[in-house]
Amino acid sequence: MNSFWIILFHTYLNKLKTKSFIITTLLTVLIVLGLTNINQIIDFFDKGGKDKIAVLDETGQLYKPFKQQMSAINKDLELVHYKKNEQAAEKAVKNGDYTGAVQLRFDQDQLPEATFKAMTIADSTISTDLQTGLQQLKTMLAASKINLSQDQLQKLYKPVTFEKKALEKNAKTEEELNQARGLVYVLLFVIYFAVIMYANMIAMEVATEKSSRVMEILISSVSPIKQMFAKILGIGLLSLTQLAAFLIVGYFSFKHNLDSLKDGFFGVYGFGDVPTATIVYAVIFFILGYFLYATLAAFLGSLVSRIEDVQQMITPMTMLVVAGFMIAMFGLGKPDASFITVTSYIPFFTPMIMFLRVGMLTIPTWEAIVGIGLLLATIIVLAVFGARVYRGGVLMYGKSNSFKDIKKALQLTKNE
Structure with missing residues (x-):
């Protein structure tokens, strides 16, 4: 039986001291530390400041209510009322002055629509937030056209209560x-x-x-x-x-x-x-x-x-x-x-x-x-x-x- 334990501990100690085991362990520990500190890592790389979005308001009416909606959705997104033309805005985005540019205008029903331009649209977070803000603004304007009060609007869009209950015992x-x-x-x-x-x-x-x-x-x-x-x-x-x-x-x-x-x-x-x-x-x-x-x-x-x-x-x-x-x-x-x-x-x-x-x-x-x-x-x-x-x-x-x-x-x- 003594030989069994000799081989067991020889196998254990021999593998324990190998470079591959040590490197694998250290790399995995670093990955674990990275995952559990992911928020701090993201904050570290984002410490340069908020994302700036140039807003071109062709209507002259949508910028303020749109900015108000966005402040409730994403506080880290800075909207800037850009008063130059579309070409100048695109050039500013290319120069890195802005993360992107959004053009606000009215459609044929006098409801808001927009075009978002950025160097890349691979990161959908910003565009999704902007779309959500515009959707909420459109809802408010549409409700005002049919004379819905704020309370009525809140009731209309209040999430439905949907409870899930399992009938199985101890589920x-x-x-x-x-x-x-x-x-x-x-x-x-x-x-x-x-x-x-x-x-x-x-x-x-x-x-x-x-x-x-x-x-x-x-x-x-x-x-x-x-x-x-x-x-x-x-x-x-x-x-x-x-x-x-x-x-x-x-x-x-x-x-x-x-x-x-x-x-x-x-x-x-x-x-x-x-x-x-x-x-x-x-x-x-x-x-x-x-x-x-x-x-x-x-x-x-x-x-x-x-x-x-x-x-x-x-x-x-x-x-x-x-x-x-x-x-x-x-x-x-x-x-x-x-x-x-x-x-x-x-x-x-x-x-x-x-x-x-x-x-x-x-x-x-x-x-x-x-x-x-x-x-x-x-x-x-x-x-x-x-x-x-x-x-x-x-x-x-x-x-x-x-x-x-x-x-x-x-x-x-x-x-x-």
Whole structure:
């Protein structure tokens, strides 16, 4: 058993000190810090001042009421009454004096219309705000033409009350669903990238040792089965170390910037008051998903002798992860669809899709337990089968990138 722990910690420490691991960790930490400080970053680049819009009022009547409407929509947009002609306004925009220019005029019904000109219309924020302001102004002028009072106008455009109530017992409210959707969305990405990255790492580790003939020395002193599970657990420990770094940095950065983030993505898809059960399920499905694909990757990696062949061999496994992720993304909008329910019981999709259902819906506990049970059973079957393939696969050299080599590996295991 001592050799098992030696390989486990050797794998862990060896990968922990690699430049690729350190650089990946640092880059991801920077991304996490960037996301949780996004408002400050945007403010830093926008500190040059407000966007200035030149307003050409051909009517002589629309500028003041239009500016009044815009002050309520976007306070960071500065409207300037531009009294020169259209050509001069275009030249001022090209020179960078203004972000854009808007021409106000009356249509044939004596209602306002406009043309907006800017160097590029790729950023739709400003043009959308200007259009909204003009639409409100048009509504006011149209109402005045048919003698509607301000109170009548407010009643006419008051948003309709539309409540959503679920009749199912213990069903989540809309607010809880929004919160769950945000958390599930983030954790699905974590599961997806972690499984792909760390499973690939295991396959590469095995193939690298075989290509350097280190495996011949190892199998003479340690059984291949011990090697396989020691590597899986070693890289699993590595993944938990890296994820812990991301979560700690993300948690404290998010907590520090909570006030500035509450009106954005994190406000709509809140992360406060997250149910403990959701966190527990996230951890369970992450760990089981890792072991499922890590076991698969280990014995697939044992079939190749060259590092160049690894990606080709594990491509089907990667496609399974991608398929599960894409189904889960679809399920964020329709988590109660029959297709989602059925695929949540397919072991290779269960880590993501069953977690999606647990997070988004109020499903019976037995359904989650069945999903976990199927995952555990599949992992055990893969571990037993994978150990036999691994045992023979590590003895195979030469060009080996076909799934027919699984049969050859099993024969080598029997002949030992």
